[in-house]
Amino acid sequence: MQAFVTGGTGFIGANLVRLLLQEGYAVKALARSGSRLDNLQGLDVEIVKSDLNDPDLWQRINGCQFMFHVAAHYSLWQADRDALYQNNVVGTRNILAAAQKAGVERTVYTSSVAAIGVGASGNAVDETYQSPIEKLVGHYKKSKYLAEQEAVKAVQAGQDIVIVNPSSPIGPWDIKPTPTGDIILRFLRRQMPAYVDTGLNFIHVQDVAWGHLLALQKGKTGDRYILGNQNLTLKELLDQLAALTGQPAPQNAIPAWIPLTVAWIDEQLLAPLGKTPSVPLDGVRMAQQPMYYNAAKAVRELGLPQTPLSTALRDSIEWFVKNSYVKKD
Template sequence: MQAFVTGGTGFVGSHLVRLLLQQGYKVKALVRPSSNLANLRGLDVELVKGDLTDSEIWQQMRGCQYLFHVAAHYSLWQVDRQLLYRYNVIGTRNILEAARKAEIERTVYTSSVSAIGVGAAGKPVDETYQSPVEKLIGSYKQSKFLAEQEAKQAAARGQDVVIVNPSTPIGSLDIKPTPTGDIILRFLRREMPVYLDTGLNFIDVRDVAWGHLLALQKGKSGDRYILGHQNLSLKQLLEQLAEITNLPAPQRTIPAWIPLSVAWIDEKILAPLGKTPSVPIDGVRMAQQHMYYDASKAVRELGLPQSPLKAALKDAVDWFMAEGYVK
């Protein structure tokens, strides 16, 4: 059986590609001409150059039975609003239409817990919860909500589309890195003297890959499945990193108004003058919330693995060290 994968060069996508190959699938991967192909090097994958918005991409999907649409544009910068809408919303609409034309049997669409929103006072929420789109902080979250609506509408029209909502994956091959990978890196580089009082739901990235394959095999069309595991405060995550690395964890919190002030000056005053901003306003606003989730539906209905988080953190640390991210 052959699968067509978008976003295969990225963090989650490259783990999914490896899993598909291990499980006997042939893989075609859509890559942009400018993509960093390091995560696919040495793998038996057919590369297809193109873009999510290409009108003829359906022709490259012919002969494939399954589509995993993992690709998305990620940015917390307010100036990237139009790019986020183009690639995440229009791109998803185009890819789903291409799958229909190519007679793809089943699609797994990678949404995000960002599209769901957060519960009151840090209460974990499940797939039945939904924040109003106007209450989702930032253009990235809003674009993922709108993109998920495209997937739901396609399923309502009879297309076989299963939606997965990963929380915060951790592990190797985080080449960009992701915001969580950046936290790990700053910890390793001793660039984190203080921390914000926030919290996230974390999961081993390999379990996220399995969640995609299990959604293909067992998921219900039109349903969404949170791919998550452990709800931890940032302090708890840093303490686990300290145990793994024998480096001290920061002990002091910082009030949110300080990074928020820096971010506002960066984005609103210095960026228009040509300076590259370092702290996104929306990123700080998000960090003021505890983003906790309940993944029991995916565990119950799909058999989503719940691997120990400390092993994933050690994988991430070892990979960043081996790849020269920490000098």
């Protein structure tokens, strides 16, 4: 059984590649020229140097029965608008067409809960919910919605594709790190004197990897599955980190107008003058409403694991410390 994986050098992809190898799959991993390969070092993986816009990509996929399209461009900066649509929407269209041409039997497409949107008044929503695209905050969310529609169109044209929508994963191999990993790191480095009053759905990244494999094995063609676990306020997450580390959690919430003002000045006034912005405006706007989700369908139909969040946080802390992101006390 041979699987073609895009995004294998990233957080979810690196955990998925390890799981596939553990379960006996041979893996080809797509990597752009110049990509950091740290997350795949020492693994028995065939690295395919190419990108989603390669017209001959189907030849690299040839011979693989399955594909996991995990790769995506993530950015909340307004200036990255064009790159988001090119990589996420056009790139998804290209790779799905290449998989079809290469004779791939089944594809798992990694969307995001970002493509679903958020419920009213912080209510948890499931796969049946969909925010209108004009209500999705920022070009990242809009690009992920449009990319998911590319997968839906391909299914309607006869391709066997299952869609998974991970929430906010936590755990090892968070090399960049992700926004959630950055929260954990800033807490560990004692760089978080206050917090934003928001909430997210969190899940162990290794459960997300299992969700991908279970979607391949059990998912219904054309269906989407939220890969999530626990809904927590950011304050509750920080309190869990405090309990695990013995470090104090911040006690004060930042009024929403402060980060909004900082972000607006950063992106609208200083960025055009050449300053690298520090706070993305879309990120602040997203945080104004809790992003809660219900993963019951994936648990029920796929058997999605629900590892305790404390385990995910502990695994994340250990990985960051071991890899020198945080100085040991």
